[in-house]
Amino acid sequence: MASPTVPAEGAAERELPQTLIDRLASRVASGGADTATIPSPFTGEPFATVPISTADDVRKAYERAREAQRAWAALPAGERVKPFLRLAETLVDRREEILDVIQLETGKARRHAMEEFLDVALCSLYYARRAPKLLKPKRRQGMMPGLTRVQELRHPKGVVALIAPWNYPFALGASDIAPALMAGNAVIHKPDTQTCLSSLWVLDLLISLGLPEDLWQIVVGDPAEIGDPLLEEADYVSFTGSTRGGTAIAAKVAPRLVAYSLELGGKNPMIVMPDADVERTARGAVRACFTNAGQLCISIERMYVHEDIYDRFVPRFVELVKGMKLGTGLDFDAEMGSLTYRRQLEAVSRHVDQAVKEGATVLAGGKARPDIGPLFYEPTVLTDVSGDMDLCANETFGPVVSIYKYRDEDEVVARANDTAYGLNASVWTKHPARGRRLAARIQAGTVNINDGYGAAYASYDSPMGGMKQSGVGRRHGAEGLLKFTEVQTVASQHFMDLEPPAAIGYDTFAGFMASGIKLMKKLHIK
Template identity: 80%
Template sequence: MASPKVSGHTLSTALIERLTSHIVAGGADTTTISAPFTGEPLAKLPVSSADDVRTAYERAHKAQRAWAALPVRERVKPFLRLSEALVDRREEILDVIQLETGKARRHALEEFLDVALCSLYYARRAEKLLKPRRRQGMMPGVTRVQELRHPKGVVALISPWNYPFALGASDIAPALMAGNAVIHKPDTQTCLSSLWVLDLLVSLGLPKDIWQVVVGDPAEIGDPLVENADYVSFTGSTRAGRAITEKVAPRLISYSMELGGKNPMIVLDDADVERTARGAVRACFTNAGQLCISIERMYVHEDIYDRFVPAFVKQVENMKLGSDLDFSAEMGSLTFPRQLDVVSHHVEQAVKEGATVLAGGKARPDVGPLFYEPTVLTDVTTDMDLCGNETFGPVVSIYKFRSEDEVVGTANDTTYGLNASIWTKDVARGRRLAGRIQAGTVNINDGYGAAYASYDAPMGGFKQSGVGRRHGSEGLLKFTEVQTVASQHFMDLEPPGNISYDKFADMMANGIKMMKKLRIK
């Protein structure tokens, strides 16, 4: 299929009409989203109502039964085709991601790679992960046990605006392969990339009603979305996560959530200064800092501080901002005016109360309406909003430390625990220190990608940064109900024949000793 043409900062009418036709919306209500790069209208979208959400669930339940009845090898076929189809249409989806989010193309590429590689990972492994497994029975050879996996049913998946392509499709793929249907609520501003991959998967053989998209105000569609779900998957703020758990708790359904972070980076005294400075730029300013696993706090050992900080600041000052649909820009725009307001408030308050700006520190309307300079500050204290609250923008504060015990304490002194980064020439030392950090992922000599993109390992947060995990076996199995089926053979679980319970108790007790000795148990 030929890619629709993108002219400047607009998308073709034909593409928008095709994508928005996948939104479940029966009324006449619409909303218009704007391009962050320019502030100009990008697309008009139909808006879903509460009744539309209920209709989507009715369709999904019917479709899910037939979908779950298919062998796993059939369910994975559209996803096996997806990676090559994505490669063939790479430029088209990169344009869509950039235009709806305002991010630099190199950061849109990360989303493209994530969907292509993560969906392929699960497509290759779903059949093995979901197959019945033999488990050890109570009595060897007498009790035979099998573990079965059943789909949850219909999953409500709520994905955020900052990585709309990756954090939608990469979670939906394993949910679907597990035999579920999905009702997906992407953020309205950034729903086009999710609709794009849905449209592509339908063309590759995915039944249409298996993945349905609803778009609208959470106040209108949030309750029916959660109240009708068999499982809820959410990525977003800790505040919103708490509100969702209050809705699902009375129904006793399970859920998973990846929430906020105030992620630390630790630069040890033996770190390579130039390499670490380059890596820190990516760790802090990817997607203009609108990344839940990006670095917002940087701790630098006193022995290296005076060499590292100038090197890092120089790298930051030389960063190129831009809105071109190519790879020339190192950082793009913020996505929402409200995010620009938060970033501006955090920096302005910190400076007013004594923080020092080493680089950046102001908005750049000359580049675009929502651009903000990559910003580095020192002298940030605990009473400033910037210190402990998630900024979710291109801002990092730097602190000096003396000992590993000290930096572990300060790095862990937060309600969050999503990601962390350690830089050192001694990887063994870095691993030892990583084990002391309270974060779901810790990267050594990288900011976030090494752990996140290792799909065979789980990813998620400690403390108020989340519940459950994506990636690894858990990233698929969480969308299933596990069932144990046990059959008893040759003898019952009670005294055989005329043997008394006293003798039976002695037999069982001696059996425990024997099984331990023979390492059967």
């Protein structure tokens, strides 16, 4: 079985300047002496040390954040967006630096780090342009036209706790924090310790661009130590991570009736229709399945290929997978990088090994590649995966996809929906209208036609999130900002009260009001 190739220039050659690491580490909200050492997934060798926060550090961070938030919320929204308008251009000018940071802490290929950079730049710019209008007081229709005047106001929640994952630390931290801040909130942010440097980097940058010092604070540490105070003090909680973690957070904050948004796991299907372009679909499937070594909640883990195209599509897809370049270089040569954690490598190996033992067939990959780096695993394609295998039903979160053959649309929709998850899906066809009809039947928060995940995710004007066990709430679109606000209705009554004048009996008044319903309907006032 052929293995994926390795770029000739395979080693990560650059290191982060110690002065940069020290400056970023100083941004951690920590008053203690304890530290954590961050290893590079490419080599397993330490490359940075950061302070660890305590429970008391978290509580003090909230105190400072509440003080900063009051002054920040008093500013017009047009003033609050200014640091983020400056951010887009500054990110472009310093993109090589942040791409290095992302690669060294996550192990991902540079082309996939570039997706994080683009997400932060474009998403923050989207909200910076639209936040003042979204937050502006709005006139709403009153009960009695001309007599009841209603205004909808938006107030910030207060201090938001945001817990970001390790797989896309730059994007899934900053791109959610930006709208929360623009809405007038402060943020206490807990990134994963392994991947905290990219968040510290953009925090440091935003402060240099005018963001108040204590408005966004980053705490680093073990959830067992800082998780409780982080949630206990929050006015709103935003979490991206596992379904298990999201369920625990929801249970923790429920007694206080604190609102939350959760983007959780997925077992995302891709449907290849009989009229799909084989070459385009096969190349798109490589990206859909193996971006960031499959450590992407919206990546494809299940692929359903119509029987009429199966024998042409699968060989071509497997050929492309076997030809993928793996590597550790801080350039754009590698098509796939490393896994980030040892535990993730073990989970991927366990899923694949169990499936093979129970009868699955490996068409490409299927093994770890310590010759490239300690956490590398080959992009892997399997068939003959049955429902009793862990690989079939559970999220693998690695560079593994299983392929299934199907006969008709009803069958494939049922199989695509046969999961507890509902985050993302992909449909490939030469006829987009047909693809849209099929997409509407799939139980997933986003469905991409002739793309794996980016078309929907990066369309920031439209909401993104999960159905079923894949989450609660949405990021992006108006909801991605307004969820960080409390809505208030202010109604004033003019000229006539909502009860009869003294000279009119209630029977007459009731008849007048009832007749008014018919009149308002006829005039299309209501």
